Amino acid sequence: DTAVSQTPKYLVTQMGNDKSIKCEQNLGHDTMYWYKQDSKKFLKIMFSYNNKELIINETVPNRFSPKSPDKAHLNLHINSLELGDSAVYFCATEPGAATNEKLFFGSGTQLSVL
């Protein structure tokens, strides 16, 4: 039973399209993140949610809109996809705010924009 699951694992799409990536966790954690990992392996934080409330938005273009319908889900919707959006997107969870515990990662979604 996967703790943090992301779908889809691979996403290939054309420029200008709108797509969504879904993340679900069954750990009961309060905090969820979206990270973007570029081809050089740099993991950049995009968003952080705590109990469905947005905590961090790290200068991400407003084409990216996270949505947390409940504590177990944090989805990422991307409008008007651009070539530079091609990357691996990781969802991650943390037990709670300032717990200083490790992050639990999903398996990643490889997005390719053509």
Place this chain on the structure above:
Amino acid sequence: QKEVEQNSGPLSVPEGAIASLNCTYSDRVSQSFFWYRQYSGKSPELIMSIYSNGDKEDGRFTAQLNKASQYVSLLIRDSQPSDSATYLCAVNLNTGNQFYFGTGTSLTVIP
């Protein structure tokens, strides 16, 4: 984006040698420090966490933290080919919900 820096490598060491990975961070409020290992095509996995100055050992891995110098390192003793991966340093600002990663160091252990 809070700044966390690592030597990108690639770092190559022979099997059985010690691999030394370094990380510096810019934000003095950083309180918690982590080393993740990421194999190609996989998600990062935690290998060490350290919260106070000094050394912390776990098997072949030793993390070293110096908050005054804003420096954290990871030593891998008796390196094995299976240690070949990208190693990511991460810091947590301890104010909640703020994990920041370095650019990663690619390590290759040569048999």
